[in-house]
Amino acid sequence: MAEPTAAEVAIEAVMEKPVERGEPILQVRNLEKYFPLTQGILIKRQIGAVKAVDGVSFDLHQGETLGIVGESGCGKSTLAKVLMNLEPATAGQVLYKGEDIAGVSGRALKAIRRNIQMVFQDPYTSLNPRMTVGDIIGEPFEIHPEVAPKGDRRKAVQDLLDVVGLNPEYINRYPHQFSGGQRQRIGIARGLALKPEIIICDEPVSALDVSVQAQVINLLEQLQNEFNLSYMFIAHDLSIVRHISDRVGVMYLGKLVEIGTDEEIYEHPTHPYTQALLSAVPVPDPEGREGRERIILAGDIPSPANPPSGCRFRTRCFKAQERCAVEEPLLAIPEWFRGQDTPAAHESACHFAEDVDVVGAKGNGANGSDANGDGGETPEA
Amino acid sequence: MGIHATEVTAEHGRGRTADSEDAPLLQVKDLHVEFRTRDGLAKAVNGVNYSVRAGETLAILGESGSGKSVSSQAVMGILDSPPGFVTGGEIVFKDQDLLKLSSEQRRKIRGTQMAMIFQDALSSLNPVHTVGTQLGEMFRVHRGTSKAEAKKKAVELMERVGIPAAKERVNQYPHQFSGGMRQRIMIAMALALEPDLIIADEPTTALDVTVQAQVMELLADLQREYNMGLILITHDLGVVADVADKIAVMYAGRIVETAPVHELYKRPAHPYTRGLLDSIPRLDQKGQELYAIKGLPPNLLRIPSGCAFNPRCPMAQEICRSEVPPLHAVTEADGAPIEGRGSACHFWKETIHG
Numbered sequence: 258m259a260e261p262t263a264a265e266v267a268i269e270a271v272m273e274k275p276v277e278r279g280e281p282i283l284q285v286r287n288l289e290k291y292f293p294l295t296q297g298i299l300i301k302r303q304i305g306a307v308k309a310v311d312g313v314s315f316d317l318h319q320g321e322t323l324g325i326v327g328e329s330g331c332g333k334s335t336l337a338k339v340l341m342n343l344e345p346a347t348a349g350q351v352l353y354k355g356e357d358i359a360g361v362s363g364r365a366l367k368a369i370r371r372n373i374q375m376v377f378q379d380p381y382t383s384l385n386p387r388m389t390v391g392d393i394i395g396e397p398f399e400i401h402p403e404v405a406p407k408g409d410r411r412k413a414v415q416d417l418l419d420v421v422g423l424n425p426e427y428i429n430r431y432p433h434q435f436s437g438g439q440r441q442r443i444g445i446a447r448g449l450a451l452k453p454e455i456i457i458c459d460e461p462v463s464a465l466d467v468s469v470q471a472q473v474i475n476l477l478e479q480l481q482n483e484f485n486l487s488y489m490f491i492a493h494d495l496s497i498v499r500h501i502s503d504r505v506g507v508m509y510l511g512k513l514v515e516i517g518t519d520e521e522i523y524e525h526p527t528h529p530y531t532q533a534l535l536s537a538v539p540v541p542d543p544e545g546r547e548g549r550e551r552i553i554l555a556g557d558i559p560s561p562a563n564p565p566s567g568c569r570f571r572t573r574c575f576k577a578q579e580r581c582a583v584e585e586p587l588l589a590i591p592e593w594f595r596g597q598d599t600p601a602a603h604e605s606a607c608h609f610a611e612d613v614d615v616v617g618a619k620g621n622g623a624n625g626s627d628a629n630g631d632g633g634e635t636p637e638a
Numbered sequence: 639m640g641i642h643a644t645e646v647t648a649e650h651g652r653g654r655t656a657d658s659e660d661a662p663l664l665q666v667k668d669l670h671v672e673f674r675t676r677d678g679l680a681k682a683v684n685g686v687n688y689s690v691r692a693g694e695t696l697a698i699l700g701e702s703g704s705g706k707s708v709s710s711q712a713v714m715g716i717l718d719s720p721p722g723f724v725t726g727g728e729i730v731f732k733d734q735d736l737l738k739l740s741s742e743q744r745r746k747i748r749g750t751q752m753a754m755i756f757q758d759a760l761s762s763l764n765p766v767h768t769v770g771t772q773l774g775e776m777f778r779v780h781r782g783t784s785k786a787e788a789k790k791k792a793v794e795l796m797e798r799v800g801i802p803a804a805k806e807r808v809n810q811y812p813h814q815f816s817g818g819m820r821q822r823i824m825i826a827m828a829l830a831l832e833p834d835l836i837i838a839d840e841p842t843t844a845l846d847v848t849v850q851a852q853v854m855e856l857l858a859d860l861q862r863e864y865n866m867g868l869i870l871i872t873h874d875l876g877v878v879a880d881v882a883d884k885i886a887v888m889y890a891g892r893i894v895e896t897a898p899v900h901e902l903y904k905r906p907a908h909p910y911t912r913g914l915l916d917s918i919p920r921l922d923q924k925g926q927e928l929y930a931i932k933g934l935p936p937n938l939l940r941i942p943s944g945c946a947f948n949p950r951c952p953m954a955q956e957i958c959r960s961e962v963p964p965l966h967a968v969t970e971a972d973g974a975p976i977e978g979r980g981s982a983c984h985f986w987k988e989t990i991h992g
Contacts, residue, residue: 328846500919539876
């Protein structure tokens with residue numbers, strides 16, 4: 258075996274380091290992932306790039322759940338893959354307890370994967386149909402034998418089945434013998450096997466029936482308390498994200514456009530895209546449907562291969578002005594909210610950020626007439 | 639008359655004229671559908687009754703395997719047979735029992751008088767023909783219009799459903815359109831011959847929320863304009879609340895609850911409906927455990943005896959395991975009838991009145 262490099266030693270050393278609750282465990286800085294577009298068959302020329310993730314920065318704190326919401330094509334799943342090192346990052350840093358883990362390989366990568374695990378969206382395709390449940394959940398132990406010595410593995414797998422609410426006697430069954438919700442529990446058990454610190458959940462309940470979704474969400478929350486996990490929870494269902502998340506980031510076309518605590522994002526959204534997204538969500542309350550003000554966006558998401566200049570949302574934005582086409586707004590607390598003690602003072606990438614309670618979330622939700630009640634200060638253009 | 643119309647509008651808030659004396663456009667009576675599979679008999683639909691009037695939106699709500707799609711496929715006459723068979727009941731559409739018609743007669747009704755919008759527009763459109771050809775086909779086959787005329791109509795339809803640059807895009811193929819645009823083409827195709835009834839099977843499930851809102855609004859506008867009956871099949875409680883007039887909740891091939899939309903959300907009369915509503919994350923429950931219906935939806939090969947929901951029901955008693963509950967008419971606590979409400983639960987009184 259080759260001698261470990263200095264970077265590998267540093268990463269392995271940092272693995273065991275405990276992180277205080279609330280301190281950042283994962284810091285993402287200007288992360289970029291471009292997929293090249295090529296032309297030609299024999300001689301491939303690069304003619305452009307799909308900018309799936311384009312300069313994303315955020316912190317994930319120990320013990321918290323960070324929700325990431327956005328529509329399809331906004332880059333949220335690519336972000337998860339880059340964090341897991343399933344796709345190499347084009348540029349930027351991923352600091353795990355202060356050590357940069359973007360683009361590591363070999364020993365260091367193996368060590369990191371032990372601490373960062375993933376739960377996938379589709380429980381029908383993410384489990385190998387030819388392996389028994391015991392083999393699927395026990396496979397991580399083959400790669401990291403130090404976690405569970407050979408003799409203990411069967412017991413360890415049965416314990417994991419028990420933890421996720423499945424009968425430990427199911428260990429010799431195959432995935433097709435389980436329902437969707439049970440399969441997702443198997444996927445979660447596999448993610449837990451190595452006792453990770455961070456679990457990245459990519460749409461973990463989207464493929465499940467409504468009555469089963471709540472069961473899986475409860476399981477995830479219970480496991481978080483039990484094992485002190487940090488979650489990155491990627492989903493498009495805004496009400497579920499709100500329920501489970503401490504903080505929420507909103508993505509649009511490869512960029513984070515707004516990030517804040519769940520209250521800041523849901524009750525005081527300042528970015529027009531977040532406002533439109535929240536107002537478009539069908540609310541299971543017919544009382545609200547006549548009174549609620551809806552912002553219906555025109556058009557579709559532009560191609561990430563050729564994003565609009567300036568602010569990427571401007572082509573669909575109801576507030577867009579000339580400045581938006583020229584100057585790209587940065588993700589920061591808007592100047593006019595800075596230093597104020599208001600929930601609107603959170604990071605938002607808009608030149609004209611203002612606080613609008615689109616869903617009337619603070620009231621009883623039955624009446625939308627106060628939708629514009631506490632409008633924040635509007636900057637002068 | 640003018641005053642009367644305003645009253646109706648205000649009362650329903652939906653701008654439709656309620657002509658309750660009119661016979662319903664579609665009436666499904668005691669419909670049974672089964673699938674004869676290698677593993678046994680799967681009873682997908684077990685005695686379903688519902689009706690839709692012109693201009694009305696009926697939402698059929700249910701999870702996968704509840705029979706919501708199968709029952710509407712039976713109405714359209716597009717059930718895969720074998721393995722699926724309609725084994726009983728009537729489907730009365732404009733005073734005609736569709737199940738007694740020949741397949742040729744039914745084919746003439748499809749498209750001209752009733753049409754369907756599917757969930758996945760990409761796989762429902764033919765990838766090797768332009769959208770113009772596919773839209774125009776409706777006019778050529780059913781109306782015998784010429785090719786040139788059909789194309790002109792296709793452009794008009796695309797403009798009607800809000801597709802920009804319709805004149806140029808009429809010659810494009812389905813893959814050149816985005817998901818929302820494809821769903822608009824599906825809607826255009828369903829509308830082409832101005833049918834009286836549209837069945838929309840999860841029309842927005844594959845779409846993003848911002849696009850979902852656009853498509854639902856378009857559908858609601860067109861329904862108002864043409865005064866069509868609409869059956870909306872979905873699992874999304876939010877979409878239902880937004881557009882439906884009345885709801886039928888299905889579980890294991892039966893309708894377990896029917897209600898006007900406002901009533902259902904305010905006070906459900908079936909434990910399954912209540913469980914579904916309770917499992918939606920709410921603001922005041924943040925940080926608490928979500929309510930979850932225990933267990934799993936039943937296997938249609940082995941539907942539990944009695945009430946199919948009994949193994950998952952918090953209120954189940956001995957009677958629930960032995961007797962299938964009929965759809966009881968739901969009344970107020972003092973016995974006053976509530977229009978359009980029914981619940982297939984032995985304990986509906988306890989469920990709704992507590």
